[in-house]
Amino acid sequence: MDQVYNIVFAGLGGQGVIKASDILAEAAFLSGFDVKKAEVHGMSQRGGSVTSDVRLGQIVMSPMVPPQGADILVVLEPSQTETASPRLKPEGLVLNCSVIDAKSLPNAKTLNVAMLGLLSNYLPILDAEWHQAIRNSLPENLHDMNFRAFSIGKNTHL
Amino acid sequence: MGNTQSRRLLSGNEAVAHAALAAHIDLGIGYPGTPSTEILENFSDLGGNARWSPNEKVALEVAVGVAYAKGRAMATMKHVGLNVAADPLFTAAYTGVQGALVVIVADDPGMASSQNEQDSRRYAIAAGIPMLEPSDSQEAFDLLFDAVKLSERWQIPVLYRLSTRICHSKTVVELGGSLERKNEIHFDRDIRSRVMVPAYARPAHKRLRQKLKEIQAWAETSDLVRISKNGQDLGVISSGISAAHAKEAAPHASQLHLKITFPLPLEKMRDFCHSVDRCMVVEEGDPVVEEGCLIAGIPVEKKSEVYRFGELDVGRVKSMLSGEPSKEKSGPPGKPPQLCPGCPHRTAFSILHDQECIVTGDIGCYTLGVMQPFEAIDTCVCMGASIGVGLGLRHVLPDEQARKVVSVIGDSTFVHSGLTGLVEMVYNRPKTGHLVMILDNSTTAMTGLQEHPATGRTLDHQATHKLNLEDVTRAIGIDKVAVLDPHKDKKLFEETVISFLQSEELCVIIARRPCLLAAKKIKVYEAQVQCPNDETKGN
Numbered sequence: 001m002d003q004v005y006n007i008v009f010a011g012l013g014g015q016g017v018i019k020a021s022d023i024l025a026e027a028a029f030l031s032g033f034d035v036k037k038a039e040v041h042g043m044s045q046r047g048g049s050v051t052s053d054v055r056l057g058q059i060v061m062s063p064m065v066p067p068q069g070a071d072i073l074v075v076l077e078p079s080q081t082e083t084a085s086p087r088l089k090p091e092g093l094v095l096n097c098s099v100i101d102a103k104s105l106p107n108a109k110t111l112n113v114a115m116l117g118l119l120s121n122y123l124p125i126l127d128a129e130w131h132q133a134i135r136n137s138l139p140e141n142l143h144d145m146n147f148r149a150f151s152i153g154k155n156t157h158l
Numbered sequence: 159m160g161n162t163q164s165r166r167l168l169s170g171n172e173a174v175a176h177a178a179l180a181a182h183i184d185l186g187i188g189y190p191g192t193p194s195t196e197i198l199e200n201f202s203d204l205g206g207n208a209r210w211s212p213n214e215k216v217a218l219e220v221a222v223g224v225a226y227a228k229g230r231a232m233a234t235m236k237h238v239g240l241n242v243a244a245d246p247l248f249t250a251a252y253t254g255v256q257g258a259l260v261v262i263v264a265d266d267p268g269m270a271s272s273q274n275e276q277d278s279r280r281y282a283i284a285a286g287i288p289m290l291e292p293s294d295s296q297e298a299f300d301l302l303f304d305a306v307k308l309s310e311r312w313q314i315p316v317l318y319r320l321s322t323r324i325c326h327s328k329t330v331v332e333l334g335g336s337l338e339r340k341n342e343i344h345f346d347r348d349i350r351s352r353v354m355v356p357a358y359a360r361p362a363h364k365r366l367r368q369k370l371k372e373i374q375a376w377a378e379t380s381d382l383v384r385i386s387k388n389g390q391d392l393g394v395i396s397s398g399i400s401a402a403h404a405k406e407a408a409p410h411a412s413q414l415h416l417k418i419t420f421p422l423p424l425e426k427m428r429d430f431c432h433s434v435d436r437c438m439v440v441e442e443g444d445p446v447v448e449e450g451c452l453i454a455g456i457p458v459e460k461k462s463e464v465y466r467f468g469e470l471d472v473g474r475v476k477s478m479l480s481g482e483p484s485k486e487k488s489g490p491p492g493k494p495p496q497l498c499p500g501c502p503h504r505t506a507f508s509i510l511h512d513q514e515c516i517v518t519g520d521i522g523c524y525t526l527g528v529m530q531p532f533e534a535i536d537t538c539v540c541m542g543a544s545i546g547v548g549l550g551l552r553h554v555l556p557d558e559q560a561r562k563v564v565s566v567i568g569d570s571t572f573v574h575s576g577l578t579g580l581v582e583m584v585y586n587r588p589k590t591g592h593l594v595m596i597l598d599n600s601t602t603a604m605t606g607l608q609e610h611p612a613t614g615r616t617l618d619h620q621a622t623h624k625l626n627l628e629d630v631t632r633a634i635g636i637d638k639v640a641v642l643d644p645h646k647d648k649k650l651f652e653e654t655v656i657s658f659l660q661s662e663e664l665c666v667i668i669a670r671r672p673c674l675l676a677a678k679k680i681k682v683y684e685a686q687v688q689c690p691n692d693e694t695k696g697n
Contacts, residue, residue, distance in 0.1 A: 049492025061406035063327035
């Protein structure tokens with residue numbers, strides 16, 4: 001089977017974890033990948049831990065990233081690193097939001113999209129598809145702000 | 159949303175909504191319940207006729223009426239909702255339908271947002287109703303057409319089983335096709351088929367069993383069973399989300415994918431099992447298909463009992479298929495959910511905590527009153543149970559403890575199944591009285607802010623008759639009814655709780671303040687109601 005990229009997002013309810021995974025799934029879909037995305041709604045909306053799985057490749061079977069199967073773990077809240085890191089492959093990569101200069105963001109709520117900018121350095125998805133996915137997933141008045149956040153994340157180095 | 163017209167990335171719930179529209183479903187009706195809620199919301203957004211009912215039983219009965227009139231009906235609910243709707247379900251199987259009736263039930267293995275992980279496949283067997291199960295969003299779309307066709311061909315209700323990972327996972331869907339209406343909507347009298355008095359019900363039961371026999375024979379050769387022959391070492395029988403896991407976990411095994419799980423195409427399964435060296439059923443929840451095989455003498459290997467619990471994933475399926483003892487380990491616990499900061503329920507729970515009440519709880523956001531710092535919920539069983547359980551405690555506890563019992567129930571839950579509890583309360587009055595607190599946040603919050611009869615708005619937020627909770631409570635015969643805003647005057651709220659508990663009368667406090675997440679939206683809906691013809695104004 002050709003490579004499947006497994007990405008797990010982790011954070012707390014209200015941080016935009018699911019929105020970030022929606023934008024990634026959309027960008028991957030626009031790039032022509034097969035894509036599957038899984039998460040649990042409900043109780044987790046009330047400030048609890050939230051994770052969302054996105055898988056992309058030529059053919060994806062299960063929508064859930066297998067145990068210890070994540071290539072990349074995107075952490076939106078540092079306290080969730082410990083909870084979510086058992087999901088990671090031994091050689092997997094953690095992208096922690098602490099590397100983003102929060103003060104440089106146009107708005108604290110754009111941290112999720114800034115993390116997508118950082119993630120974009122590791123995935124075969126073009127900026128044009130990312131931008132289109134942001135346009136498709138957010139209301140128009142938020143586009144510019146999120147393009148800026150995406151670019152800040154993309155230019156952040158680990 | 160950036161998708162081409164026909165090729166889209168959709169959740170299972172969205173895919174079902176698209177299919178319902180293309181299949182000309184005349185009415186979609188249900189009660190909100192994670193993970194099923196978004197089906198009707200999406201169906202409505204797409205232009206379908208979608209309604210919330212007070213509860214699943216009423217929803218299914220309305221759907222039965224539509225299907226008696228030769229219409230196409232879809233009822234949606236979560237797994238525990240099917241318990242509520244079980245009464246009409248079992249007898250609708252006898253009467254059959256003249257149009258189409260698809261009952262969509264969403265199971266929650268692993269209990270992401272539920273009080274149990276019951277397996278709805280047991281209902282299909284118990285009621286004698288065919289059950290179809292999609293394994294991703296594409297099938298959630300395609301298979302709904304099969305469900306409607308099956309229902310119309312055999313004039314029988316059809317169960318459509320989803321699970322959390324089908325409902326909420328997004329996968330690529332090629333939308334296409336439609337199912338033109340066959341019947342003109344019309345009521346034809348047929349008393350012997352639809353009036354289930356014993357004399358007519360006895361032959362109806364035989365007709366049902368005959369239909370199931372025919373459906374089983376049809377299923378054997380239908381495309382609802384897919385076999386991919388691969389290696390001979392291992393054969394895997396699976397359905398639903400388990401099929402997706404199984405194909406990834408055992409890419410070299412032969413696979414039999416069931417899209418129908420009742421009645422089972424046993425002969426096809428028997429041939430498949432005999433064509434491989436070893437054969438296992440990969441399934442989440444109870445070993446329903448495995449038991450079906452073993453009863454029919456199909457020699458599948460038995461799974462370990464551990465797989466009855468929780469969700470499957472690719473890792474667990476690999477362990478299951480290896481036949482070795484599974485190394486089940488759970489990761490570090492995440493942060494549990496909590497009542498939102500500023501949630502109006504917080505005041506109520508801090509008072510109940512301070513008063514050291516025995517609190518019988520119910521199903522909703524307010525169940526989170528069990529978490530620290532409140533720890534102010536002592537029981538939670540099912541929708542509406544707070545009142546009955548509270549009354550039971552009041553009946554038998556020594557007076558001193560009985561006087562501390564309080565039932566808390568949300569507004570949507572109260573309308574769903576709290577009303578009969580209040581009737582029980584006035585009918586069999588405990589000698590220490592009782593206190594019911596209706597935590598009225600003016601929405602169905604836990605499932606994502608759905609309307610209900612006491613909000614005065616329908617599913618699509620249009621104005622309708624508003625059920626007045628204080629009026630209905632008084633009309634039932636409750637001695638003392640108080641309507642209070644717990645946020646506005648905490649002291650008054652606390653004094654009322656204390657005085658009501660001491661009164662030994664039958665009391666209801668309606669703690670009314672809109673959910674913080676809903677308040678803004680409610681204002682917009684209310685403004686729309688007040689000036690519905692905005693475009694005629696101005697200039």
